[in-house]
Amino acid sequence: MHEFYENLFTRHQETHDMPSNVRIWEWARNVFRLMFPERNSKKLLSVEAVRATFKIHENELYELLLKSKDCAACDHAKIVRNFFHALPDIYQQLLEDAQAMLDGDPAAKNLSEVIRTYPGFLAISLYRMAHQLWLDDVPLFPRILTEYAHERTGIDIHPGATIGRHFHIDHGTGLVIGETTIIGDYVKLYQGVTLGALSVDKFLAGQRRHPIIEDHVIIYAGATILGGETRIGRHAIIGGNVWLTSSVPAYTTVYHKSQVKFADPKIGL
Incomplete structure (x- = not known):
């Protein structure tokens, strides 16, 4: 039994060389909710509040990358810069995806319904964010995001x-x-x-x-x-x-x- 406990102890040390899956997908979920307030219970009251909240999420991504041993050789600042620089285009793509779902589904009443409730929209949103991290060779984070979407929606999209x-x-x-x-x-x-x-x-x-x-x-x-x-x-x-x-x-x-x-x-x- 001692050998079994030692092995588990070693695995615990290795596993916690990076942030938990929950921390990573909560960060992505918060970015998603900031882009689509239909999914967010918190109402932001000014442009400055939006900008400040995005800055919080930028800093959080930097800290998550910094705490990941697998990303020790990464250019953390560049990854964060690239992700948030790409975010306006990702947002525009997601609006087009939501519109495609509205246009193509007779059961859909309006864009808000698609954004709030459609599993396909959640899955493609997390994929598009994960894909940007994949393009910058970020280890594990992209798979964690798309597997979270897979777990929630039954839709399995590889970030690559x-x-x-x-x-x-x-x-x-x-x-x-x-x-x-x-x-x-x-x-x-x-x-x-x-x-x-x-x-x-x-x-x-x-x-x-x-x-x-x-x-x-x-x-x-x-x-x-x-x-x-x-x-x-x-x-x-x-x-x-x-x-x-x-x-x-x-x-x-x-x-x-x-x-x-x-x-x-x-x-x-």
């Missing part, structure tokens, strides 16, 4: 994926977007879609393993699209439950054809 503007996730439960996926603009994905790899062999790390989805593509529920050589051309429509490991030309519709056999009424059941 590249996702264009006006992105619409409809429902989203069970959606998987792999690390090297590239998604264009005005793409709509339904629940249960998998954009994955043909193989999960470890030697493929660092290589393109996931598909390219061009602009204006719609992929319906349960479709699985695999492989780094697979490209779905612009304006293509991929039907529900389709399994694809090869490319699809632009303006093509692919669907799964089921065979249904009806009982002969003369025979009975």
Whole structure:
């Protein structure tokens, strides 16, 4: 038992060489809520209050990075500067994403409803923030953020994926977007879609393993699209439950054809 306790003690020391997952995703959640007051119970009463609150979050990110042993070699100030410099464009992209969800969902009444309640909006928001940190090679933080979104929404987006503007996730439960996926603009994905790899062999790390989805593509529920050589051309429509490991030309519709056999009424059941 002593060896077991010693091992756990060592793991505790190693684990706490960086801030807790809760601290990291709470920081991101606070930035998200500052951008979208529909998610925030606190009302800010002046531009200066907004600016001051952002400054608090800048300092907090710097402290989180500073406390992370895995980020000891990082340029902490540069990472913080790059993130908050990119934030206005991230915000604009998220407004476009929310508008895409409103435009594409007959059940959505207004933009506020999308921002307040749609799991797809929360997932894409945390992804876009995580992706900016990923671009600066910040270790662990991006995965912690997108896995928090995965836990909350059932939507699994790797922070390394590249996702264009006006992105619409409809429902989203069970959606998987792999690390090297590239998604264009005005793409709509339904629940249960998998954009994955043909193989999960470890030697493929660092290589393109996931598909390219061009602009204006719609992929319906349960479709699985695999492989780094697979490209779905612009304006293509991929039907529900389709399994694809090869490319699809632009303006093509692919669907799964089921065979249904009806009982002969003369025979009975």
